[in-house]
Amino acid sequence: MTTQPSDPPTHRGGGGRFVRAAARVLATAGLAVDAYLHAHLADRFDTITSDISQGTLFRLEASLxxxxxxxxxxxRRLPGDLFAAAVATGGLALLLVYRYVNVGELGPIPDMYEPLWYEEKQTAAVAQAVAALAMLYLLLTRRFRRSAY
Structure with missing residues (x-):
């Protein structure tokens, strides 16, 4: 049987691998930008404090x-991917909450309400969203190995 050029491929090509690799690069880049921006901005927020300063929380976010x-x-393992997804989505969620909701002080966490958009905040939001979406794709397309019994 000969294959015609219009016939669909019958094998699993490397296309899925390429897309997954691209998603890993996008997630890594988004998380790296998030880390850089939070580390870069941390000292500006050291004066906003309760028991813990907002600068310290920014440094924690940068490290995570x-x-x-x-x-x-x-x-490239499931626990690492889940951790990365949690960091990206959690960071974005907190950024948006503290942008739109005046939560106030929560125990040792200072009042971080900031109803402004500025370049670094917009960049962090986009980076976290890109990382979160890329991680969601990676988690949803993950192939699980079946154990042989």
Missing amino acids: AALAALLVLFW
Whole structure:
């Protein structure tokens, strides 16, 4: 049987691999941008404090995003992907909540309400959204190995 050029391919090509690799690169880049921006901006927010300063929380976010980026790029396992998805979506959710809702002080967490959009905040929101969407794609298209019994 000969294959005609219009026939669909009968094998699983590398296209899915390429898309997954691109999603990993996008997620890593988004998390790296998030890490950089939070580390860069942290000292500006050290004066906003309760028991913990907002600058300290920014440094924590920067550290978590950097670790998540490394896990996505180099470890490529489900726990690392879940961690990265949580960091990206959690960071974006908190950014949006504190942009639109005046939560006030929560125990040791300072009042971080900031109803403004500025370049770094917009960039962080886009980076976190890109990372979250890329991680969602990676998690939804993950192939699980079946254990042989």
